[in-house]
Amino acid sequence: MVAAANPARHPTHAVPVPAAASHDPQALLDWYDRHRRRLPWRAEPGQTADPYHVFLSEIMLQQTTVVTVAPYYADFLARWPDVAALARARLEEVLSRWAGLGYYARARNLHACARAVVERHDGRFPAEEAALRALPGIGPYTAAAIASIAFDRRAAPVDGNWERVVARLFAVEEALPKARAKLRALALTLLPDARFGDFAQAMMDLGATLCTPRKPACALCPWRESCAARADGAPERYPVKTAKAARPTRRGIAFLALRADGAVLVRSRPEKGLLGGMSEVPSTPWEVDGPGHVAAHAPLQADWKALNATVTHAFSHFALELGIWRARLPAKMAAPAGHRWVRPAQFEAEAFPSVMVKVLEYID
DNA sequence: GAGGCGTGGGT
DNA sequence: TACCCAAGCCT
CATH class of the missing domain: 1.10.340.30 (Hypothetical protein; domain 2)
Incomplete structure (x- = not known):
């Protein structure tokens, strides 16, 4: 849109400008x-x-x-x-x-x-x-x-x-x-x-x-x-704003697979959408109705233990409650397809969003 | 064009 | 606590 530098000199019909206004x-x-x-x-x-x-x-x-x-x-x-x-x-x-x-x-x-x-x-x-x-x-x-x-x-x-x-x-x-x-x-x-x-x-x-x-x-x-x-x-x-919709809560379970050499199992999210392309700990889908059959979403077979812990995080359009399941695995365990093992020393090179930094607090 | 898309700080 | 808020863009 093009507008005159001074509407008093160059009147525009697009918007009525109060005559008394003189914001120099x-x-x-x-x-x-x-x-x-x-x-x-x-x-x-x-x-x-x-x-x-x-x-x-x-x-x-x-x-x-x-x-x-x-x-x-x-x-x-x-x-x-x-x-x-x-x-x-x-x-x-x-x-x-x-x-x-x-x-x-x-x-x-x-x-x-x-x-x-x-x-x-x-x-x-x-x-x-x-x-x-x-x-x-x-x-x-x-x-x-x-x-x-x-x-x-x-x-x-x-x-x-x-x-x-x-x-x-x-x-x-x-x-x-x-x-x-x-x-x-x-x-x-x-x-x-x-x-x-x-x-x-x-x-x-x-x-x-x-x-x-x-x-x-x-x-x-x-x-x-x-x-x-x-x-x-x-x-x-001012400015007057219309009320925003309430923010629902989604729930899920994150799988913290820890190898004996200290490595953690991680994967990359799809390029588009929420946290697109970022690194994450594998988890169930995050849904309002909760995680459903948790074990079916585990990245690998292991002796999973549910921790008495919940990671909460506020996204722009929903709140997240993430339970943690943890398992310890042998040092030579291979990563499943689409996953990789990452040692804490290499975390700096990973693209962990803040919610995943919270999840990774539970590796100890 | 309305909703998806993060996070941390303030009240 | 549960909001609100911050130099928006994309679909």
Whole structure:
């Protein structure tokens, strides 16, 4: 979508803009110049950010906090300092270094995207939103983020921060996610005439530090005078959201097969779906109705002992309760088809998601 | 377009 | 405790 930089000069019929609203973009840029957060992936003031740094950080930051991302970003950048290096990496190694960060399709797409940049764009990220959007794992937000932050193109990376800020500035009563298009249209009316990258990051900093979900610090906000939600006296009421569905509990049993030499029996999950491509301890299916006939799912015949232990884990759309069955096996025992024996010293090279790290606590 | 897709921290 | 929340993308 294309919108005029200033709707007062270039009226649009797409969305009615309150006549009284004057959220001066320069006021936010001035605030940003004084309060910008120093983050590992950000360029120094006045400098252009490296597109690869923006790309890597933006993918990691999808639905993930700055504090969580920071060590992963440092590790990836040290290991793969540029997009060509990442493109040369093995997918298994990328997944193992991503382990613990969640939303594992991001890691697979990150790797595919690096290869696509090398193959389709000669190793240089395109500056245009449309070309960026065509790359794997890069959606409308990330395309706009790279275009604006790395290339200072006029683009609006509307994330959760932008949505919250805009919903409050205009006191939008329509609920998310349905209100998304409206919030985006309103966001476009806020854009300055220059410094698009700084403006994008300023909106994120504003949302992350002042215009927070709970107890926003309106007294410190550069837009406090023109904010409709503040005028209403209840800024924390925005953005309005529709209630989410309740999260069911699924149950299963994990089979901890321990060889006498200390090795543990593991396998890789299918490439697509939940924890796609990640390493796991074999288990029954995880179902709401429970594991059913447990022994039928055991990876091998053994003297299985049910431990008095349950691993619980919260996924985004269901809770998991995993019982543990453990068996000890001779050192020369071969791995069944599709499985492999892994010693604890080699765990670092495996792509164990957090739930499997919890299961592996019971190898002793 | 609504739901699948992780995780850890905060209240 | 049981939610809610965080720089979304894909199908």
